Amino acid sequence: MNPVEVYKLLPKSNCGECASATCIAFAVGITRGEAKVEECPYLDEEIRQKLRNVKPVNWREELVKRLQKEVRQLDLRQVSKDIGAEMEGDSLKIVCLGTEYTVSPEGEITSKGYINSWIKVLLLHYIRTWGKGRVVNSWVSFSELKSGMIKASSFSRDCEEPLRRLFDTHLSSIDPVLARFGAKRIEHEATEYAWKLYVLPKIPVLILYWKSEDETDSSALRVLFDRSADRFLDVESLIFLIEGFVSILSRYLEFSKKH
Ligand code: SF4
Known part of the structure; x- marks a missing residue:
């Protein structure tokens, strides 16, 4: 179920009694696995059961997929010169917080160090932003x-x-x-x-x-x-x-x- 489908099952009164404060925010929270069904006191048991079965979407992993799609369109060799990274074969090597990461032309990220969806989002976003210019030391x-x-x-x-x-x-x-x-x-x-x-x-x-x-x-x-x-x-x-x-x-x- 997506947030709109969840929202349709809610009272839509925006009473503010749940931690999400509005029904749409509650619906988004349910699909992300961040809100608890029991927080809304106005749902009957049948709807509660439906909402308990909603499979939470990992929004960071979804974002990683979207960013990988964008990075695949880029010429990493061109990007590397501007963002302070190096090339090894057709992959980009980039250092973040003292750890080296390798980014393949498909946007896959590997490292001998710590890696999670936070670092993937960050690196892919940094690459696709493709900033230009020098560090000015000010x-x-x-x-x-x-x-x-x-x-x-x-x-x-x-x-x-x-x-x-x-x-x-x-x-x-x-x-x-x-x-x-x-x-x-x-x-x-x-x-x-x-x-x-x-x-x-x-x-x-x-x-x-x-x-x-x-x-x-x-x-x-x-x-x-x-x-x-x-x-x-x-x-x-x-x-x-x-x-x-x-x-x-x-x-x-x-x-x-x-x-
Ligand atoms: S408690 Fe229920 S009705 Fe009230 S804002 Fe939250 S989801 Fe909507």
């Missing part, structure tokens, strides 16, 4: 990027805040873990805690962290981008990129704490 905040102002609060809430909390908790062990992602600790006039990290070949980021000095003072963290970043990924994709990085970093930090 750091700007997210809101200074093209359309960044509109999404600045999402970036702060979904990327910088969770990253700050990770740094608060794991500061003493963060250096070797960041190094696994290819990050280099650098000197910076604003803080002693500064790292430069190439999340993608043409997308370096600067992470600046300020530790809290006492109970009256709170810590702070900023993620800065090269001024050219929006040529290589749009701001929504940059949020997707940093959110994913925070999630992987969190798992690595938890793992390194236990071992």
